[in-house]
Amino acid sequence: AQRVTQPEKLLSVFKGAPVELKCNYSYSGSPELFWYVQYSRQRLQLLLRHISRESIKGFTADLNKGETSFHLKKPFAQEEDSAMYYCALKENAGNMLTFGGGTRLMVKP
């Protein structure tokens, strides 16, 4: 069965510092990976997907199949990036998402 692990429950950085939120997965097939974000008092929403290879709000994530990782990175964190971040996996032919435990990012001024 597939599994998504986010080893850090809380990550605290200063504004302007680089940030990396870790995500590791276990899945025997070819997965699709996503990052979801929940800002304070807002709904959980899709941030980015690995297939699109895009940068959203300065965040990027590269799928590393060798390390089975999909870490979320941003070179210079902003206070408005403070939120709860979830990594999620979808089986290639499936419709369900398996979420990691989430990492709370706090960006201090």
Add this chain to the structure above:
Amino acid sequence: DAGVIQSPRHEVTEMGQEVTLRCKPISGHDYLFWYRQTMMRGLELLIYFNNNVPIDDSGMPEDRFSAKMPNASFSTLKIQPSEPRDSAVYFCASSRQGLSYEQYFGPGTRLTVT
């Protein structure tokens, strides 16, 4: 569009009582998902529907939990009888056919069972 609507937003009940959570998906969406969020276990998928039909309910914890989707615009998640360990935030999400990965979440229902 108001997005996915969930009610109630907060529910406090006593152990043994029946609890019914409600969800209205976004119009035109074919998939509906129920999740439970706790500190210990994170976000867990309980059940999901496609075109009102339950597809996978393997995440439903036990027989005390049941979910229905009588039509395309309404779903319920029922817990009977409720127990303190059911205390969590319950989310409903919906998505379109072919875009099941892009799920639109509701605001959640915070359930407290005393």
